[in-house]
Amino acid sequence: MIEAEHPQRILIVEDEPKIARLVADYLAGSGFEPHHLDHGNSVLPWLEETRQAAEGPALVLLDLMLPGTDGLTLCREIRQRWPALPVIMLTARVEEVDRLLGLELGADDYICKPFSPREVVARVKAVLRRTQPASGPGALGSDLILDEEGWRALADGHDLALTAVEYQLLKVMMDAPGRIFSRDQLMDHMYRDHRIVSERTVDSHVKKLRRKIAEIWPEREVIRSVYGVGYKYQPEE
DSSP states (O other): OOOOOOOOEEEEEOSOHHHHHHHHHHHHHTTOEEEEEOOGGGHHHHHHHHHHTTOOOSEEEEESSOSSSOHHHHHHHHHHHOTTSOEEEEESOOOHHHHHHHHHTTOSEEEESSOOHHHHHHHHHHHHHHHSOOOSTTOTTTTEEEETTTTEEEETTEEOOOOHHHHHHHHHHHTSTTOOEEHHHHHHHHOTTOOOOOHHHHHHHHHHHHHHHHHHOTTOOOEEEETTTEEEEOOOO
């Protein structure tokens, strides 16, 4: 008899009971095991305890505005202590600065209130797919992992030795698998100081990035060209 796989635990940090209960119900209905905390001060001790017992969450849904320790501070702490633990920020503050700050602190995604609980479940699944590579024979790109703390990319455990620009280029595309990025969009992400560079510069970086990946995976092409448009990260056929 095959033992059933234990459902993935999702930590919901939200001080509004109705929102937390609704999200928890939808997550449970999708096969996850939700756990709810309503105070910022409870989060780090709970994570410490559960992770030591190997019962920690697969992902954290983290509200920005909380009693006690706020969401941004918690996100920073989580990133420092458990860099591989995915975090999705929940916020009612729509200012662009807050959004960018949340991502710069290491959040894997953010969702603005009001939101559909179905959207939350979809985002949770997408982030887990991205941060927990698929296993199995022949899964393209399944073992390409980003070490955000060390600014490294590992293919089957081998360090690709990327430059900072190459790492940023790969991360942007891996954060949105299948999305086509124009060269201008990639330049905006690669050069935050808005320096003027040519489209050929982007092509040159992509060429070098592909060459480094091909040294480990000669038969895999995970960075695809889209003629006349740009590039995309496509881990699966």
